[in-house]
Amino acid sequence: MEQVDVVAFGAHPDDVEIGCGGLLLKSVAAGYKVGIVDLTQGEMASTGTVEIRREESLKAAAILGVSFRVNLQLPDRGIRINEESLAKVVRVIREARPRLILAPYWEDRHPDHVACSQLVTEAHFSSRLYKFLPELKPHQPALIYYFLNHYQVQASFIVDISPYFE
Structure with a gap:
């Protein structure tokens, strides 16, 4: 897996595009x-x-x-925090070695979005632990930011994506 600056996680195909596609375009x-x-x-x-x-x-x-x-390929409507799913996400973090992770905001009407947020947050922490997946060098991204899919909340910051919005 190629090393990148940013990795965006979504529960389903299209979640990332809906929640932070403009930010990804701007970043690229x-x-x-x-x-x-x-x-x-x-x-x-x-x-x-x-x-x-x-x-x-x-x-x-x-x-x-x-x-x-x-x-x-985790099960849709079956995202759980367990050793197998945690290892899959940590493996991506350690192989891609991003500085920034993006994940769905933890309050959402869809249970899979909530579970994705929780799993990625757990993986962000676990990715620095030497004894978890010891065959891969630990790496903890400096930042984890959360994007909105359904609910609107008071944002702590907003990125201007006007040039990328259609």
Whole structure:
């Protein structure tokens, strides 16, 4: 996996685009390397299929200009914090070695978005522990920021993405 400056995590294909796509475009335009990680394939979605969502996510990744997009294939509506899922997320963090992680805000109407936020937050902490996945060199990103998908809350800061908004 290529080392990047920013890794954005989403529970489903399209969550990252909805929540922080403008920030990713702005980051790539500024010369930063960006990666996207989808935790699930979105197989429980009421619209579309796994195949369609995969095709759309690859097209979106190309438009955004990201360095990589991976899917961890955790179960949709079954994201849990356990050793297996934690190891998958920590592995990405340690291999990509980003300075910034983006994850869904922890208050959301969709339980998978909440679970993704919690899992990525746990992985951010665990990624620095030498005894967790000892075969990979520890790495803790300097920053973890949270993006909104559904609920609007008082933001602690806002990034101007006007030039990238359609």
